Amino acid sequence: MATPRGLVQYLDQQLHRSSLLVPRGRYLVAVSGGADSVALLRLLHAINGSDHWHWTLRVAHIDHGIRGRASAADARFVARLAKQLSLPCDVITLRLGTTASEDAARRARLDTLAQLARKHRCHAVLLAHHADDQAETVLLHMIRGCGLDGLAAMQDRQTLTINRRKITLVRPLLSLTRAELHAYLHDLHQPWREDQTNTSPRFARNRIRHEVLPLLESIRPGVANRLNQLAAIAADAQSLIETAAATIRPARPPRRRSTLVFARKALREIHPLLLRELLRQAPASLRQPMPAFTFERLREAAHAIAHARQPAHIELGHGYAVHITGTQIVIKHNAHPPR
Amino acid sequence: MATPRGLVQYLDQQLHRSSLLVPRGRYLVAVSGGADSVALLRLLHAINGSDHWHWTLRVAHIDHGIRGRASAADARFVARLAKQLSLPCDVITLRLGTTASEDAARRARLDTLAQLARKHRCHAVLLAHHADDQAETVLLHMIRGCGLDGLAAMQDRQTLTINRRKITLVRPLLSLTRAELHAYLHDLHQPWREDQTNTSPRFARNRIRHEVLPLLESIRPGVANRLNQLAAIAADAQSLIETAAATIRPARPPRRRSTLVFARKALREIHPLLLRELLRQAPASLRQPMPAFTFERLREAAHAIAHARQPAHIELGHGYAVHITGTQIVIKHNAHPPR
Structure with missing residues (x-):
């Protein structure tokens, strides 16, 4: 001592x-x-x-x-x-x-x-x-x-x-x-x-x-x-992953603090961990407080973004949802989620 | 159940x-x-x-x-x-x-x-x-x-x-x-x-x-x-980090399973976590068994690679050492380390 x-x-x-x-x-x-x-x-x-x-x-x-x-x-x-x-x-x-x-x-x-x-x-x-x-x-x-x-x-x-x-x-x-x-x-x-x-x-x-x-x-x-x-x-790894996820840019600037739009082809080849980080950080990108999405929901959404063959809709919870179309990934925040 | x-x-x-x-x-x-x-x-x-x-x-x-x-x-x-x-x-x-x-x-x-x-x-x-x-x-x-x-x-x-x-x-x-x-x-x-x-x-x-x-x-x-x-x-993060570290190429092919040479400027701006991973994987790059370097030694070597202003020499243990010159980073394996 x-x-x-x-x-x-x-x-x-x-x-x-x-x-x-x-x-x-x-x-x-x-x-x-x-x-x-x-x-x-x-x-x-x-x-x-x-x-x-x-x-x-x-x-x-x-x-x-x-x-x-x-x-x-x-x-x-x-x-x-x-x-x-x-x-x-x-x-x-x-x-x-x-x-x-x-x-x-x-x-x-x-x-x-x-x-x-x-x-x-x-x-x-x-x-x-x-x-x-x-x-x-x-x-x-x-x-x-x-x-x-x-x-x-x-x-x-x-x-x-x-x-x-x-x-x-x-x-x-x-x-x-x-x-x-x-x-x-x-x-x-x-x-x-x-x-x-x-x-x-x-x-x-x-x-x-x-x-x-x-x-x-x-x-x-x-x-x-x-x-x-x-x-x-873990802190080093998290900062590395956040930096990498931040390089993935939306297709256009977010609208009215409620919608993030990505080109689907920009997300298709991305590591699942970076996709989950992108989804996790979406509220911050919309200048909203960051809720704690569950790992299961994030994983499900990341899997759908990478693999869904048809238009899909995944609820992330806390009023957030991911809409998958043929060409776009849209992350939406519903300010007044249904009760 | x-x-x-x-x-x-x-x-x-x-x-x-x-x-x-x-x-x-x-x-x-x-x-x-x-x-x-x-x-x-x-x-x-x-x-x-x-x-x-x-x-x-x-x-x-x-x-x-x-x-x-x-x-x-x-x-x-x-x-x-x-x-x-x-x-x-x-x-x-x-x-x-x-x-x-x-x-x-x-x-x-x-x-x-x-x-x-x-x-x-x-x-x-x-x-x-x-x-x-x-x-x-x-x-x-x-x-x-x-x-x-x-x-x-x-x-x-x-x-x-x-x-x-x-x-x-x-x-x-x-x-x-x-x-x-x-x-x-x-x-x-x-x-x-x-x-x-x-x-x-x-x-x-x-x-x-x-x-x-x-x-x-x-x-x-x-x-x-x-x-x-x-x-x-953690497995996802580790695979992401290994993939990123693998993109950092030596300046020339390794010699006689004992020496890896990197251009110092290629390593200078790299995230410390990737530098540590590069050092950790060096034995595998030399087709040698991978020993368990301690976190402290890896951190010390990564810090020196990023910051040393003079030539330096850091022992990683298990017969491995890092030599830092003005322009090169050399990772050497001594097959018969001193006892």
Whole structure:
């Protein structure tokens, strides 16, 4: 295990190589008060002590209002830590209530972070996801059913649009393990707050963390690193496939955000995987949100595009359909799909 | 669950669609006596009863000589079953001894099957791997560390060269689950032999079968199907990437099975994933066996090819090295690597 100084040096070198963060960058660090985000904040603060980066760091703590008293204590803990490090800190309380879904909480959190980043002119929001989080995400996506995009799990840099506001997320800790971060905090005598939430949508992730990964680790130690490597390979493959699919141009510009038309002969010789990617990306090409088509529907449509001898019509779901004629492939979005 | 007749019909239709097996084909069915291979034999025999396929089926049973008396009883069981179905049967005893590794046993088994297939002019050897075997293989490859080729797991058709003899393996049952095959045998009142071997190299697979998959299934039912789907997607992606990498031509034909030369400018703009694939496939391009380079070495070499500003030399391991000059990339195989 690296010394605290060793871990700071390692991350510093990594950030030099990766260009994830830039000198004089303004960054909003999302700190829940848990070990991971406390370690992120202390590591960045330590790295910023050298004469190279000159970052402007700010702390943001989002209190979902789900955990009652413990929430308030988390907020005080983060505010105190920011003060000790002489960093400005915003604490925002959302009052989502105990019935909010995990997804609703996530969107509200990201929306608030995007607003704060804009207000403070920050270039990115920094998140504390680490190698074990990444391994859990790979397994979670796998058991829910995913393709290469899901297997790629979390990127170290990602731009999202939340309520029409763009937000850049950066994850500088993806190559470090939970154990390394905990050891770093122990060595610094830096406390953190334990998150006691165990709401039902996090149930699968908790079981992966506490049951599946330890079991896999007992069969073959070092599993988290190998899952991270597979995620990196899948991310590369997905980017290669997206680039290749993007070279397949529609026969004419899309009309009224609802119709994409391709020449059938342009699609006939194309690899089935690229056809599926083209269909998967069709909503984005129409500047619509991307729904999750099922693999079966995509495969059926790709097969029909390649092989149908007669005009055919395949429903992709979510209001999308593919119409196959002798010469054209038409992908249509029905804004008001039949109920 | 399908009826016995339903399962026969389903597989029959699948074989019509997939063209995995051809009418009047001559096939060697590998039967251990376990449930899976007994189900394969009975299903194929039932399908062959119709007036379409006219296959010539033969049974081959390989006795590894590892399990002593149980081995001999397995062999008698398979010979009796073949006789009931009026099919010719070869029983070959290998006498590998109790210390043989799983890999040595596998190679010896495939070698024997290839010899038998050749002797009887069979077009392919049929194996009983099913959807649950495939899911186990995906997880096994993942925990050992794999890329997309490992994630693709087993193909339904595969040509191998064992001791310079080509053998085509076909797996007609990959879309059926263990439960469906067992139910089929139960409904037929067809017994099978339980395999009691639990030799150490099979330890990881056994733990995946009996601990990991049931745990994942308890978190999210239907995991095996989704892992099979991911394997199919990975196989498609791998074939797409191999095809793309194969279009990158050396600057001149390889010399003496030891040297591949590329123009550096031909490789400079290439996606890192394709560069890694090119390096991974280099031994095959030199008509050498393909060793398993580590992901780190491949990544390091691909990075150097794209970015090195000075001549560089990277060892890939297994006697292979990449030499980078101002204008050339040379991949060399040292037949006698230094010890």
